[in-house]
Amino acid sequence: MTSSPSALLGALDPTSDRAVFRQIADHLREAIDKGRFTEGAKLPSEAELVEHYGVSRMTVRNAISILQGEGLVHAEHGKGVYVRPRPPVRRLASDRFARRHREQGKSAFTVEAEAAGSRPEVDQLEVREERPSQDIAARLGGARKVLVRRRRYLLDGRPVEFASSYLPLDLARNTPIAQPNPGPGGIYARLEELGHRLERFEEEVRARMPAPAEVKTLRLAAGVPVIHLIRTAYDTEGRAVEVCDTVMAADAYVLAYQLPAI
Amino acid sequence: MTSSPSALLGALDPTSDRAVFRQIADHLREAIDKGRFTEGAKLPSEAELVEHYGVSRMTVRNAISILQGEGLVHAEHGKGVYVRPRPPVRRLASDRFARRHREQGKSAFTVEAEAAGSRPEVDQLEVREERPSQDIAARLGGARKVLVRRRRYLLDGRPVEFASSYLPLDLARNTPIAQPNPGPGGIYARLEELGHRLERFEEEVRARMPAPAEVKTLRLAAGVPVIHLIRTAYDTEGRAVEVCDTVMAADAYVLAYQLPAI
Numbered sequence: 001m002t003s004s005p006s007a008l009l010g011a012l013d014p015t016s017d018r019a020v021f022r023q024i025a026d027h028l029r030e031a032i033d034k035g036r037f038t039e040g041a042k043l044p045s046e047a048e049l050v051e052h053y054g055v056s057r058m059t060v061r062n063a064i065s066i067l068q069g070e071g072l073v074h075a076e077h078g079k080g081v082y083v084r085p086r087p088p089v090r091r092l093a094s095d096r097f098a099r100r101h102r103e104q105g106k107s108a109f110t111v112e113a114e115a116a117g118s119r120p121e122v123d124q125l126e127v128r129e130e131r132p133s134q135d136i137a138a139r140l141g142g143a144r145k146v147l148v149r150r151r152r153y154l155l156d157g158r159p160v161e162f163a164s165s166y167l168p169l170d171l172a173r174n175t176p177i178a179q180p181n182p183g184p185g186g187i188y189a190r191l192e193e194l195g196h197r198l199e200r201f202e203e204e205v206r207a208r209m210p211a212p213a214e215v216k217t218l219r220l221a222a223g224v225p226v227i228h229l230i231r232t233a234y235d236t237e238g239r240a241v242e243v244c245d246t247v248m249a250a251d252a253y254v255l256a257y258q259l260p261a262i
Numbered sequence: 263m264t265s266s267p268s269a270l271l272g273a274l275d276p277t278s279d280r281a282v283f284r285q286i287a288d289h290l291r292e293a294i295d296k297g298r299f300t301e302g303a304k305l306p307s308e309a310e311l312v313e314h315y316g317v318s319r320m321t322v323r324n325a326i327s328i329l330q331g332e333g334l335v336h337a338e339h340g341k342g343v344y345v346r347p348r349p350p351v352r353r354l355a356s357d358r359f360a361r362r363h364r365e366q367g368k369s370a371f372t373v374e375a376e377a378a379g380s381r382p383e384v385d386q387l388e389v390r391e392e393r394p395s396q397d398i399a400a401r402l403g404g405a406r407k408v409l410v411r412r413r414r415y416l417l418d419g420r421p422v423e424f425a426s427s428y429l430p431l432d433l434a435r436n437t438p439i440a441q442p443n444p445g446p447g448g449i450y451a452r453l454e455e456l457g458h459r460l461e462r463f464e465e466e467v468r469a470r471m472p473a474p475a476e477v478k479t480l481r482l483a484a485g486v487p488v489i490h491l492i493r494t495a496y497d498t499e500g501r502a503v504e505v506c507d508t509v510m511a512a513d514a515y516v517l518a519y520q521l522p523a524i
């Protein structure tokens with residue numbers, strides 16, 4: 001059952017120079033934002049909106065396509081248009097790579113997932129030796145060959161992140177880091193055991209629309225951007241010992257950071 | 263002059279189960295990524311692509327619309343489709359709120375703009391007293407009334423960011439913070455003069471597609487997301503003295519942060 005659109009949506013403004021389909025999209029968006037249509041709720045049907053606004057089907061369709069593009073609604077073929085449920089958002093804390101977590105034998109991903117009450121999983125794991133891109137090589141101080149660890153992270157069965165870790169080959173070859181499962185605490189714990197005591201991480205954060213392969217890997221809804229995060233780990237001697245290049249579903253994350261005032 | 267598409271684009275793969283318009287979009291995207299079509303370059307015309315691939319105009323149009331959605335190209339009516347120039351990206355350093363910048367009488371925005379060799383501007387400035395949203399009130403430790411400073415930032419004439427700063431009214435009223443121009447070093451310098459020595463900032467970073475009003479304010483191209491950043495400034499007594507809610511054009515920024523390993 002859907003409520004009558006007339007109870008939930010306003011009337012068009014005939015004096016506005018805003019195109020009619022945009023006005024309709026504005027009404028629907030406002031109704032969603034204000035909770036008049038809640039997550040998972042069905043929007044009024046095309047026929048109901050045609051009737052309510054006195055416009056053509058094409059105008060209604062154009063309005064809906066705007067909301068789809070913004071990731072607010074999704075169409076289920078032959079059934080209707082629904083308000084997209086917002087996935088649980090994970091907050092990545094600014095202390096997520098603190099040594100005390102590694103010493104508990106936990107990876108940052110596990111720490112965060114547990115804090116959020118979610119079930120973490122990793123799949124599509126690939127470990128191999130490669131020649132790095134110019135950008136990765138430069139970040140690693142000119143490494144010519146690297147060990148790459150690629151993997152996808154899922155929370156409660158939903159893919160949320162695809163990460164590629166690059167380590168200088170001379171440092172990682174024939175170590176537990178080259179094993180599919182590097183052991184408790186993950187590769188950062190292993191790096192420290194190998195004598196590379198970690199001092200700090202630098203992260204660069206960008207946002208953009210996903211490429212088609214990323215839409216597929218992360219099962220992204222239309223209108224959901226990705227956060228592209230590049231993290232470099234430095235040891236106490238100032239050497240870059242790992243670069244992690246991560247593409248994250250933007251609707252699944254909040255990144256938290258602390259900045260010094262001093 | 264455009265080069266012949268046959269020299270720059272491959273042939274369709276008839277054995278692929280990937281839809282033909284997606285294959286064409288893939289070819290064009292790859293050619294852009296590899297620099298075969300550079301920034302500002304014109305893509306082959308619809309007619310040339312129809313001829314090259316032996317497909318309908320509609321198929322070509324669908325392929326182009328994918329690239330428009332990703333923000334890679336823009337159509338100029340009656341002229342053609344062009345590779346969208348990437349605006350200069352500003353890197354926001356992790357020390358951008360350090361006291362030494364304030365002591366030089368510079369705001370963080372000015373510091374960053376100068377580092378990037380750009381001309382900074384601020385417009386649409388509005389200063390007023392308001393009742394805050396629940397979220398802002400909670401972040402400010404339960405403030406019932408706030409002073410709000412809203413403004414748009416431009417770099418070399420291009421809008422890049424719209425920011426709203428909220429300060430507890432009891433702290434900001436009848437101070438230089440309530441003046442349109444709060445003076446050298448900006449509101450953080452004034453807060454410190456008022457006895458609120460700043461200790462740290464917390465930032466929360468999200469990415470999403472823009473709402474229509476944000477597209478307008480920031481003059482965003484299709485397929486460009488926004489970074490939504492909420493920063494809270496804390497004084498040395500642990501009081502939240504300002505919340506800055508900022509919406510940034512994602513194609514204009516890289517945010518840099520340091521994370522402790524200890």
